[in-house]
Amino acid sequence: MDLVDIRALFEEQEKYAGQKVTVGGWIRSIRDSKAIGFIVLNDGTYFKPLQIVYSDALSNFAEISKLNVGAAVIATGTIVATPGAKQPFEMQAETVEIEGQSTADYPLQKKRHTLEFLRTIPHLRARTNTFEAVFKVRSVAAYAIHSFFQERNFVYVHTPLITGSDCEGAGEMFQVTTMDLNNVPKTEDGAVDYSKDFFGKPVNLTVSGQLNVETYAFAFKNVYTFGPTFRAENSNTTRHAAEFWMIEPEMCFADLKDDCDTAEAMLKYVISYVLEHCPEEMAFFNEFIDKGLIDRLNNVVNNEFGRISYTEAIELLEKHNDKFDYKVSWGCDLQTEHERFLTEEIFKKPVFVTDYPKEIKAFYMKLNPDGKTVAAADCLVPGIGEIIGGSQREDDLAILEKRMDELGMKKDEYQFYLDLRKYGSVRHAGFGLGFERCVMYLTGMANIRDVESFPRTVGNCEL
């Protein structure tokens, strides 16, 4: 259909001033007095709506005036500047055709709804200002991430979701099967007969694409994944979901410093891109969701991230142990309270904590010369805590095998991973960015359920 986007009306105001155009969209509010009516129309292409003025010169004036919020109309009229009014221009309608009615039980009446209520109608909530802004920013941020890596010649790899290995034992996994759970096939000795399952063996949903994508880094030098990952963890928090998207770049001929440099450049790029491409949405978040958000993000873009070793971080945190539920000491894992104290109170900006004790990090991280720590780096940001976890990878076959033995891992299941260290091993590094946490950070939204279209959490899998 030959409709003009409301975005175009706002972005090319001079072009459209005085012009007759046709728009289509959904009514956000409608009111009328005797001879004149006002429709606030949103067509989803722009955060701000278009005001449409219609009069009783229209044959269907009464019918229009009876429309409910949520109804869809197609309106034709002239765009007229309205100096001094709240909006810069409005449409004076010549025709308003009703495309689709909205019944009186429409759940999104013109009033404030709680986020909790809106979570019960995930199929409708993107029609509200808050969620229109969230999911627009999410889309633009996703594209920014692709642009960042593609401009730098990183190759996007779609690593598999269904996997026969459990990666790093990073978390509880979902099993995937085609067997009838009412009647699970069993072998003679009573075990599950996986020869009857689709893949002929037990398989799970991936918790990380990292081990797979490392194999592609050894072909392309610089690669990244951007896809869904899964955790079957029974944790009902505002930061955990069972299904979420993750970005995992992997770089060859790169060490931990290169890794942090790339992570910092990526975050700054994404923030800048979103601030530039979603100014209306970001102004909305700044005003209604998280006052100070834009200043904080600009501050991130314009300053170097802090960098501190785990050992130094522990020394700093120990002085404040009276403030923490969990007291810190060298060797302990950092809790969110510690991470947030470091980034919010001490650094007041994002900070990389590097070189953690090997015992609290994954097997594939590169052992430092001290023999005690590994070349890991977590990026902590105010308001969230850890947003990125990365490391240089162990590229020495003998050291990697020794570490796997120490941890009792089955090396034959990781032969493909060990092969990378046999055939042209190179120093390499990578990190993982949880995309939902990134969107929360960009928008100020406090609950992961409010940045996913249809969130999956323990006990919840609606639509």
Add this chain to the structure above:
Amino acid sequence: MDLVDIRALFEEQEKYAGQKVTVGGWIRSIRDSKAIGFIVLNDGTYFKPLQIVYSDALSNFAEISKLNVGAAVIATGTIVATPGAKQPFEMQAETVEIEGQSTADYPLQKKRHTLEFLRTIPHLRARTNTFEAVFKVRSVAAYAIHSFFQERNFVYVHTPLITGSDCEGAGEMFQVTTMDLNNVPKTEDGAVDYSKDFFGKPVNLTVSGQLNVETYAFAFKNVYTFGPTFRAENSNTTRHAAEFWMIEPEMCFADLKDDCDTAEAMLKYVISYVLEHCPEEMAFFNEFIDKGLIDRLNNVVNNEFGRISYTEAIELLEKHNDKFDYKVSWGCDLQTEHERFLTEEIFKKPVFVTDYPKEIKAFYMKLNPDGKTVAAADCLVPGIGEIIGGSQREDDLAILEKRMDELGMKKDEYQFYLDLRKYGSVRHAGFGLGFERCVMYLTGMANIRDVESFPRTVGNCEL
């Protein structure tokens, strides 16, 4: 590390001529005579390799010469033009440091390997010319799709992978569970006790994001998904995988013609983008994989796609029934042999077939005024058959409910979908593009297993 990409050496030849640079990469081949050696080095950033000349002036000349294919080195030297030679320039090395050895059992020796053999080493095959080209094109094509939609202000929506509904009954599904299959919890009456499962009910991996993304189209007008989908079908063909990526745009205020226009523009955009950004890779496919590929793709870009109704297509095909294993007649579904005959023999270019009998299409497709056909459109392309399936959607609540009743569907499970027709219904349309088939079409690769990083098919889930 401060390395120069081999891509930069080729793309900025004037800048680097006579300059001293350092590169890092993997040896594709190596040979030496008494006092001089030649390394063909690939660093993954560019399809063509760099020739490095090293001499016995280097203290580790003997050590270098013993390196195997696949070893990683870091070389510093001067870039020197080589007029008349196969390659436009070479590096005259001052130092060649060995980053990582490659043992003699490296599976990718310098010889031709079959695609079947390479499928057995998915963690290494991207180091070959063929798969380096495939996965570079795949990455660039994915970005082209994002660019196409983002430039047109479509909102990228991450629809969920784990789902409680079965969409359109489009195919066999994988079940997702955290229950112990050795000991499935049962209720008192012997049924599976899903209250013990992670989500408290049976859930599956999605076969399509369409129904979910339609809800977002009603908020943003134009949206798209680009994510993994799953089919648990026991079909061992060259075109089917259990896990694959799909692009599903959905547009409001759009009819079937708009749908086809967008699909055609998208395919042309992606082809043009890949031809422009991957000229070396495409020349390789054209020479070694599929002679005539580039001409065929240019032909697609420069011509309008054909458009024909199903009824007309059947009339054309019936004249050739002697050529088909399955004879066609009105009402039958088109098989790949018919689709390919239409696009390859009759049209000799891509063609949309529209307005199929409602019985062979999904419940949500818009009923045409004839009461017999629906506003569906499949896009058929030479060499593949169907690459895109789309339709205008039924936006009339009463007609949709009637159709669901006819098919015995449980309407209460689709209340969210029916809500879209209650609250501001608008004409809308969308389509699905199987991304792997798109990559096959772009590269001429004939087997879906050769365009996925780690393909999942019945009985196969390696790494």
